[in-house]
Amino acid sequence: MTELNMAQALNAALDRALADERVVLLGEDIGQTGGVFRVSDGLLEKHGPDRVIDTPVSEAGIVGAAYGMAVAGLRPIAEMQFMGFSYPAFDQIISHVSRIRNRSRHRFTAPLVIRVPYGAGIGAAEHHSESTEALYAHIPGLKVVVPSTPHDAYGLLLAAVDDPDPVIFLEPIRLYRSARGEVPEEPYTVPIGTAKVEKPGSDVTIIAYGSMMREARAAATELAQSDIDAELLDVRTIIPFDTETVLESVTRTGRAVVVHEAPRTAGFGAEIAAQIYEHAFYSLLAPVERVTGWDTVVPLRRAEQHYVPSVGRVVAAVHRVMET
Amino acid sequence: MTELNMAQALNAALDRALADERVVLLGEDIGQTGGVFRVSDGLLEKHGPDRVIDTPVSEAGIVGAAYGMAVAGLRPIAEMQFMGFSYPAFDQIISHVSRIRNRSRHRFTAPLVIRVPYGAGIGAAEHHSESTEALYAHIPGLKVVVPSTPHDAYGLLLAAVDDPDPVIFLEPIRLYRSARGEVPEEPYTVPIGTAKVEKPGSDVTIIAYGSMMREARAAATELAQSDIDAELLDVRTIIPFDTETVLESVTRTGRAVVVHEAPRTAGFGAEIAAQIYEHAFYSLLAPVERVTGWDTVVPLRRAEQHYVPSVGRVVAAVHRVMET
Amino acid sequence: MTEMLQILDVDGTLVGESPVDDSVTRGLYEAMVTARIFDHKATALQRQGRLATYAPYEGQEAAQIGAVAMLEPGDWLVASYRDGAAMQSRGYPWTQLLLTRTGDERGGRPPAGVNVLPPSITVGAHMVHAVGLAWAESLKGTDAVAMTMFGDGATSEGDFHEAMNFAGVYQTPTIFVCQNNGWAISMPRARQTASETIAQKADGYGMPGELVDGNDVLAMYDAAARAVDRARRGEGPTLIEAVTHRIRGHTTADDDGRYRSPEETARWAERDPLERVRLYLDAAGVWSRKWQEEIESAATAAIEAAVEEAESLEPFTAEEIFDAMYAEVPPPLAIQRRRAAEAGLA
Amino acid sequence: MTEMLQILDVDGTLVGESPVDDSVTRGLYEAMVTARIFDHKATALQRQGRLATYAPYEGQEAAQIGAVAMLEPGDWLVASYRDGAAMQSRGYPWTQLLLTRTGDERGGRPPAGVNVLPPSITVGAHMVHAVGLAWAESLKGTDAVAMTMFGDGATSEGDFHEAMNFAGVYQTPTIFVCQNNGWAISMPRARQTASETIAQKADGYGMPGELVDGNDVLAMYDAAARAVDRARRGEGPTLIEAVTHRIRGHTTADDDGRYRSPEETARWAERDPLERVRLYLDAAGVWSRKWQEEIESAATAAIEAAVEEAESLEPFTAEEIFDAMYAEVPPPLAIQRRRAAEAGLA
Numbered sequence A, B: 001m002t003e004l005n006m007a008q009a010l011n012a013a014l015d016r017a018l019a020d021e022r023v024v025l026l027g028e029d030i031g032q033t034g035g036v037f038r039v040s041d042g043l044l045e046k047h048g049p050d051r052v053i054d055t056p057v058s059e060a061g062i063v064g065a066a067y068g069m070a071v072a073g074l075r076p077i078a079e080m081q082f083m084g085f086s087y088p089a090f091d092q093i094i095s096h097v098s099r100i101r102n103r104s105r106h107r108f109t110a111p112l113v114i115r116v117p118y119g120a121g122i123g124a125a126e127h128h129s130e131s132t133e134a135l136y137a138h139i140p141g142l143k144v145v146v147p148s149t150p151h152d153a154y155g156l157l158l159a160a161v162d163d164p165d166p167v168i169f170l171e172p173i174r175l176y177r178s179a180r181g182e183v184p185e186e187p188y189t190v191p192i193g194t195a196k197v198e199k200p201g202s203d204v205t206i207i208a209y210g211s212m213m214r215e216a217r218a219a220a221t222e223l224a225q226s227d228i229d230a231e232l233l234d235v236r237t238i239i240p241f242d243t244e245t246v247l248e249s250v251t252r253t254g255r256a257v258v259v260h261e262a263p264r265t266a267g268f269g270a271e272i273a274a275q276i277y278e279h280a281f282y283s284l285l286a287p288v289e290r291v292t293g294w295d296t297v298v299p300l301r302r303a304e305q306h307y308v309p310s311v312g313r314v315v316a317a318v319h320r321v322m323e324t
Numbered sequence C, D: 001m002t003e004m005l006q007i008l009d010v011d012g013t014l015v016g017e018s019p020v021d022d023s024v025t026r027g028l029y030e031a032m033v034t035a036r037i038f039d040h041k042a043t044a045l046q047r048q049g050r051l052a053t054y055a056p057y058e059g060q061e062a063a064q065i066g067a068v069a070m071l072e073p074g075d076w077l078v079a080s081y082r083d084g085a086a087m088q089s090r091g092y093p094w095t096q097l098l099l100t101r102t103g104d105e106r107g108g109r110p111p112a113g114v115n116v117l118p119p120s121i122t123v124g125a126h127m128v129h130a131v132g133l134a135w136a137e138s139l140k141g142t143d144a145v146a147m148t149m150f151g152d153g154a155t156s157e158g159d160f161h162e163a164m165n166f167a168g169v170y171q172t173p174t175i176f177v178c179q180n181n182g183w184a185i186s187m188p189r190a191r192q193t194a195s196e197t198i199a200q201k202a203d204g205y206g207m208p209g210e211l212v213d214g215n216d217v218l219a220m221y222d223a224a225a226r227a228v229d230r231a232r233r234g235e236g237p238t239l240i241e242a243v244t245h246r247i248r249g250h251t252t253a254d255d256d257g258r259y260r261s262p263e264e265t266a267r268w269a270e271r272d273p274l275e276r277v278r279l280y281l282d283a284a285g286v287w288s289r290k291w292q293e294e295i296e297s298a299a300t301a302a303i304e305a306a307v308e309e310a311e312s313l314e315p316f317t318a319e320e321i322f323d324a325m326y327a328e329v330p331p332p333l334a335i336q337r338r339r340a341a342e343a344g345l346a
């Protein structure tokens, strides 16, 4: 065990993945500089320019080429520099990456990983704070994964590389350095498709993922002081969604608060809430609360705090569901 | 009043819109051939090549140029040939079209309309049957509109052209010729943001939009034979969503079935369901049913019928909600 | 204006040096004849409602078959909806081509060992796939190349640019074959780009570009063979512009009378890609009416068999539409799969 | 290789004909000096934590100010995050440039009448906006043009291609100014594209391309003035490649020592865009230390005032983040707006 932050854990996972000759990394500034967030630091030096490939500013080119490589039997890991810069590759992802298996009835496949730093909270310029996981979650044929701890980041990334299907791998920018934790020395994977009950509780289930786990954890701690015992559930995999774990928890607690920083309308929280209602309607003691970003552009630094769900907003939502 | 099909109604609306000198049409094959679905038939001849512009196969170019035109004071109406070909323009839409007003705090605006034929049901080739309205619904700063009758098609399109903000205007391919109805001779608009109770009912609310209104209508008729009085609600505007009209209906009927042909997971039906639960939880007599396409690629012609929600699936869902 | 490579003139005389001997030319001719028979058959089937829309390639057989004839089994082909002739001559079965057009996903599944991707329906996106495939082969250390085929219209898309740029930067063994048939549906070539030729666009990516008479199968063979050789030797990508003409509408649903003149059709009729080869072979004494009938009837038989095979396939069940979304159907999808089956029964 | 236009040599001697008289050159020099002072100030403010990251343009003042100097008030400028010098000299206030960098949307709102869009943060997408703007002006019958500025890296994006292609096809009055500063963050120009120059890419779009010494303000003025004139006369678009150098890191968050050598910096130091103009003006007898001090102190005062103005603005309230999403806040958003305000109070 070593204590690592999330960027370091991801770096270790990439390094480990590169032990497989089929793995190549592609992205803007990932080699020479080690990436904007230094997640690929040192990998060019260690694995060489055929494995860690600095590319032109060309997201469709990156994803399209990675797709071709994957079809040819490699296991590419493409990086979008920020989620807000993944959209030029959107057509490649929705029209080809997610579909070649079905289009060819398993004859050709695209086992690639697209790493996407996402989320607000560092006061960055416009387009650097996006949280549009719902867009990718709505595309059949993709898997969408989002860790909230260094341990899961490592294990989920290696699972994504092993996965026979394309994976959108979201990395919460705010947690790159701030999330620290133990990571085993021996390689391991965390299975895609499994949510995790991070803290058991009996009064209410707080369901969150990625960057918002930080607020969710803080809220649970704060609520404990008001004698509210919140169960904390880390979604970890958005697609395929682990409905079972969510239902097991919510049917027990009877109350749920879903948290994400993406805009509210048509965000993934709507899907989670809808599923809870569909399957646990008669166990619910109160309507599910969604604590989300607003239907606005993420504000720039000076007003960002008005947008990103705060611990206070999560706590208030829990209090609301507890009222009934 | 004249009886028109939806394509003709849209053609009449475009013709009318072109009476305003600021309006220009841009798109692939819209001029010389009048568009794949002949929606712009005759407009090039009537209004000339400066107003009805045939473009290269270049969706980002079309939307990006239309955006520039809109900023400069024109009122462009851009056509994406099919929804499946709108994705190359996705970055232009999400990063610029939807944001310039906020980015410039009202100093610059992009009042343009993006017309997008959408939906399955004509047995077309891959990419020609998409229904990804949820993607656009999740982008703050856009409006998303979808008519289901020639009357609304005409009135909503003129409202979209008048609107000071960008509008994604979805046109149900299956209804272009099959939906027929009376359209007044005098120009009129249908306000964006208002749902319509198409048929009042007391037992259950069927909520649908665009192409699925056909199945919803047929289902309501069929249900009447089993003495189930379904209220039929046509969403018409996805964003901004008319929550009020939906709640007014559902609190009255106590039961709701939401229908769309888009994939289920993270589809707009989840948002509608979540909103109903949030605001009408205590009026609901049964969980909301979502009748949707599956989380698959829309199958090609020979298996398409397994995908597109059928009248039977809507009827069955209503029976399920009526059981409790 | 750059000169256009021509080897076989419209009257069947050689105006350059043939890259192949006559037995190969006979093979190319046979492939073109077969391809045209398929094209006519598919068009007829569509008229009978047995296929959904079909995109005929009649007139572009030389561009397609000449371009791919020298590819090796390990090489990749990434082509578009109009490239059936090229695809089939690389091993993609007529049956699969028909299946796609009947609206059956199994059309996208060529046999193992055939390195031909299902036809691209989106315009523009697929060229960069050929860059990735070629690149992967280089990284794996094979000498395989990837060829991609696309239309003049496709060069207007941003992804064409990104594909060309990547190929140039990484010197991937990719051959870009643009069939400039003069039209992107109703948009004439001159209004798609202000560039005089498409071939010259190569220059902006640091790769050679060559303008070729796309209705001259020997010129196409020659240009493609040189490009493939260069790529295989590690000397990077090439862009070939094949100037050609589609004889029929954009698809069977298109009314080309709305945008082009009968004169254009007449002008191109004399440039037919098959006839000039027949004249050449005839003059060389290696064509006969009897042989023509033989290859025609063999082609017809093979194509009829393919039609039968394609039409005998049962359509997908509701369950089957879920089965190739992922390697394994994930739990939430398995639930939907069950519901879909039940709905089918209802 | 195409020759690079130079008018003013690095030692301040004219090697071509100046497009302007010395009073204009003095104005250009003053604008460059002012811009550099702003750049230093902004960098310093960032170090003090008073700005978020900042993208310095030091070294690129000539490319920017030379390019836009002849634009008319009705013309449009669509530039990127590194183009503050160009934007400000077209009327976009220092205050607004600073506001954007403090993280305040009001930085995106120049005064009425200033036809300069807020800086583009996405790389690639904004060039086509200048095509639409220019096209609209043509359609409206004005003779206004649109200029767009972008980096060498931006030319790798598909949207660059679509913008250039549209401009060529529709002959819109658009001037494309590429500041080739040698780097797209850590990616050197030579690895962004295999094209020898960026200027030559124009050829593939049927428009003229010109290679210019981007550190020579007179050459930039000359090339841009000719391009603007052509565009205004209805003779279509132009691509200008301004070869230049960014003296500092990509942004204040970038450690350029990781990817480039001190030698490079040294090599470019002697090509500084300001010093050669000063030498020229001095030799022409129209520069003095006193004047230099005057323009520097005027610039410093103006910039200090802008800093004060920017920093005196109250940050947005929670409600205000909703207020410019649409012309009017729609009902669902109004509810969120109220909730956001309440959350702020909680």
Ligand SMILES: Cc1ncc(C[n+]2csc(CCOP(=O)(O)OP(=O)(O)O)c2C)c(N)n1
Pocket: B028, B057, B081, B085, B088, C082, C121, C122, C123, C124, C150, C151, C152, C153, C154, C155, C181, C183, C184, C185, C250
């Ligand atoms: C991204 C995208 N946009 C639009 C279309 C619709 N479309 C199909 S074919 C075509 C024209 C393509 O012309 P070209 O590339 O010259 O090929 P050709 O059909 O002439 O062989 C268009 C616009 C599409 N398939 N994909």
Ligand SMILES: Cc1ncc(C[n+]2csc(CCOP(=O)(O)OP(=O)(O)O)c2C)c(N)n1
Pocket: A028, A057, A081, A085, A088, D082, D121, D122, D123, D124, D150, D151, D152, D153, D154, D155, D181, D183, D184, D185, D250
């Ligand atoms: C679409 C997109 N992809 C990636 C980025 C991240 N990014 C910001 S600047 C930059 C390099 C741009 O280089 P260049 O165009 O040469 O401009 P310069 O910074 O040198 O002025 C990159 C990759 C972005 N802003 N937008």
Ligand SMILES: [Mg+2]
Pocket: C151, C152, C153, C179, C180, C181, C182, C183, C184, C185
């Ligand atoms: Mg064509």
Ligand SMILES: [Mg+2]
Pocket: D151, D152, D153, D179, D180, D181, D182, D183, D184, D185
């Ligand atoms: Mg640069």
